[in-house]
Amino acid sequence: xxxxPKFLLVSLFTxxxxxxxxxxxxxxxxxxxxxxxxxxxxxxLILDNRALDWGDGIKLEYGYDINxxxxxxxxxxxxxxxxxxxxxxxxxxxxxxxxxxxxxxxxWSVKPYGAVGLARxxxxxxxxxxxxxxxxxxxxxxxxxxxxxxMGLYTDLxxxxxxxxxxxxDQLSLTVGYRF
Numbered sequence: 001x002x003x004x005p006k007f008l009l010v011s012l013f014t015x016x017x018x019x020x021x022x023x024x025x026x027x028x029x030x031x032x033x034x035x036x037x038x039x040x041x042x043x044x045l046i047l048d049n050r051a052l053d054w055g056d057g058i059k060l061e062y063g064y065d066i067n068x069x070x071x072x073x074x075x076x077x078x079x080x081x082x083x084x085x086x087x088x089x090x091x092x093x094x095x096x097x098x099x100x101x102x103x104x105x106x107x108w109s110v111k112p113y114g115a116v117g118l119a120r121x122x123x124x125x126x127x128x129x130x131x132x133x134x135x136x137x138x139x140x141x142x143x144x145x146x147x148x149x150x151m152g153l154y155t156d157l158x159x160x161x162x163x164x165x166x167x168x169x170d171q172l173s174l175t176v177g178y179r180f
Contacts, residue, residue: 031068031102031109035154037061037177043079043090046168055081055088059173061156068102073115077171090123092171094140094160107150115142121164138162154179 041059044051057078065071078091096117102109119140124133144158154177161170 031065033065033179035061035063035065035177035179037063037154037156037175039156039173039175039177041077041079041171041173043077043092043169043171046170051170053081053083054169055079055083055090059175061175061177063098065102065179068104068111069099071098071111071113072096073098073117077173079171085127087126088123089126090121092122093120094118096140096142098142098144102148109148110145111148112145113143115144115158115160116140117142119160119162119164121162121169123165134165136164138164148179152178152180 038061039059041057043054043057045054046052057080059075059077061073061075063071063073073094073096075094076091077094079088080090081088094117096115098111098113098115100111100113102111117140118137120135120137122133122135124131126132140160140162142158142160144156146154146156148154156173156175156177158173158175159170160173161168163169
């Protein structure tokens with residue numbers, strides 16, 4: 001029996017509840033704020049325990065740090081490439097919550113974190129005049145580390161993984177942006 005709809009419902013509920021619960025437990029402080037950034041993304045398809053390059057692209061993201069532990073994120077990543085005679089074109093839209101701890105230093109901070117959320121994948125592969133495509137929503141997990149300078153600049157190195165169309169995919173991204 002497929003439990004994916006139940007997991008999606010529970011994940012959406014948890015994601016929606018996280019900011020309100022966190023905000024009531026922890027008061028807003030210097031760690032709260034909006035983030036906007038862009039950067040590089042690479043997508044791999046995992047088949048038979050081997051990573052196949054599924055294309056490079058850009059990443060655009062918006063995030064809000066609720067406190068020094070919890071943040072919420074929305075991002076868009078695309079991947080394009082041509083491998084072994086196959087033209088690849090895809091995009092991923094993600095909504096997630098990151099949970100970690102921000103370590104404050106003199107003029108900067110760093111936050112290692114884990115993330116959980118949803119990924120909506122839209123992929124198209126074209127070869128020899130034929131094309132195949134799919135759209136799917138999946139639970140996703142991830143981990144990363146975000147460094148913030150007190151002047152507002154930040155950088156985020158992140159690894160996400162999810163399963164779509166009976167295939168595992170993972171994405172590695174490096175984002176640079178501004179926190180305000």
